[in-house]
Amino acid sequence: MTVEEMLKLRLPEWQALEADVAWLRRPTFDRRDPRRILDFSRRYRAACSDLALATAQRYPAETTDYLQQLVADAHSQLYRTESFSLLDWVRSLVVVVPHRVVTDPCFWIALGLFWSLFLGAGAATVLRPSYAVDLVGASTLSTMEEMYSRPVSENSNDLQRSLMTGFYVFNNAGIGLRAFAGGILGGVGSLVILAFNAIHLGAVFGHMLTSPQRANFVEFVTAHGPFELTAVVLSAAAGLRLGWALLDTRGWSRLESLQRTAPEALATAGLATVLFILAAFIEGFVSPSTLPYATKAGVAVATAATLVFYFLLPLVLFGTGKGAHRHDA
Amino acid sequence: MAAPLDTSLVLVSPENIAFEYRLAGPAPRALAFLIDLLLLGLLALAAGLVVGFVGQGSLAGFYLAGLFFLWWGGNAAVEVLANGQTPGKRALGIRVVSHDGLSINVSQSILRNLLRAVDLAPPFFPGVVSMVVTPRLQRLGDLASGTIVVVDRRAADAAPPVVDTGPNFIADMVPAGFVPPLALVEALADYVGRRRVLGPARRQEIAAIAAARLVAAWGTPPARDDDALLCAVYERATSEPAR
Helix, strand or coil: CHHHHHHHHHHHHHHHHHHHHHHCCCCCCCCHHHHHHHHHHHHHHHHHHHHHHHHCCCHHHHHHHHHHHHHHHHHHHHHHCCCHHHHHHHHHHHHHHHHHCCCCCCHHHHHHHHHHHHHHHHHHHHHCHHHEEEEECCHHHHHHHHHCCCCCCCCCHHHHHHHHHHHHHHHHHHHHHHHHHHHHHCCHHHHHHHHHHHCCCHHHHHHEEEEEEEEHHHHHCCCCCHHHHHHHHHHHHHHHHHHHHHHHCCCCHHHHHHHHHHHHHHHHHHHHHHHHHHHHHHHHHHHCCCCCHHHHHHHHHHHHHHHHHHHHHHHHCCCCCCCCCCCCC | CCCCCCEEEEEECCCEEEEEECCCCCHHHHHHHHHHHHHHHHHHHHHHHHHHHHHCCCHHHHHHEEEEEEHHHCCCCCCHCCCCCHHHHHHHCEEEEEEECCCCCCCHHHHHHHHHHHHHHCCHHHHHHHHHHCCCCCCCCHHHEEEEEEECCCHCCCCCCCCCCCCCHHHHHCCCCCCCCCHHHHHHHHHHHHHHHHEEEEEEEHHHHHHHHHHHHHCCCCCCCHEEEEEEEEHHHHHHCCC
């Protein structure tokens, strides 16, 4: 059989395969047509052997190019993305992620660094008030003082609360994702963002706690504090995990190590984003509300207790055995 | 066969078929990104006008929260739903695929889009540097999520192949035991693939060079039709016994 005869014989099948690929590409293709899917996979295998023949027999470049594209198109339809399961993600977030986070040194490093810098900057500012000006600048401080010069529930209606909630999601969760992404630079980006925020917050806290606006400030920051500060730490921990994978490769190549670790780090960053969003709702609707301070403090205690329970329960159930859930997610 | 010095990538499928992807360079990718950015800006602007026009303050909160998800997750969502193509990528004819040639999954897409924050960070633009130094033109987000951006060539865009091996009345001129060397078959494949766009005189002119050598080697008299002679040799080399 000559090349010409071969092409004449096979071309209708190839064009049928093209049509199958176009059909599968449509997002709404009828999944219940098993016959067509069988035909598709049969035609795909036939096209594969046609391509092998065409390459081996030195068919004209036009023919092999066409078959290359056809096979590549069909291949990307046959081996499609695995279906996305929200349930699996939720299950991972409830069971796998907290255990992985508390058994990960990166989390404890980020936690320790954040709190030591936060408390250090706060203490330094309390001891010597001029530090606050050096660290965050006089204009920020005077803005803060003016913001908290009146009770936080004044001048705050539902409209503003919803606006501010949206703003906190946009701004704070965005900072968290940046802290995570910065981890790809060997963890340096995450550490810088974490340290900057810890020192900045510490200085502001130290300054405000020694200022006349102290009561209003404390009333505002109490309720959303536990979720928001934990979320900052988690974002940086996720970034550190990403960066650490480049340094300690556990026997893989650096690239392989990064790619194997990335989904785990991403899940931690996802948890941080969830916490940022929850914190934004508390910060938008509870913190500036007219609720008595006891209630706001109660929210803080409850959220802190939830976090402790969430992170420690899997530890109690599964122990500290590393790898118990390492590659489940 | 030596690998071409080119931005192409050969992948082997489970069917043991190797196929080639052409990698997309920084220029079409940057353009695709700008188009996506523009669309995102227009969408944000339109939504902002609606929120402003309705004048419901509580909508503004949803608007900002929506902007967060759109900014960080919009591209990822579109990439997953449209099999690796954002509108910008579609316009430039490029596509994200996993480095094993498969479609990207949700977490790969989210990760590579989150890491754009670092890839486009001034002053060093690590993603651009990374794209220049990595053999598969990957930015950091691609490296971490194991993805590549390739030129999206669709079989449907290519004309179905037509081979016209021409007249073979001359086939008996080719000696029975003649086995053409591989290099000759490759050259002839190029010739028969292209001869239908050449005029008769041009065909003869090109074919004469190779035909004269063949005839000299065989010790036979010159062919009346050099074009037909080459077609006959090609056919001899590539014919399959009928199935």
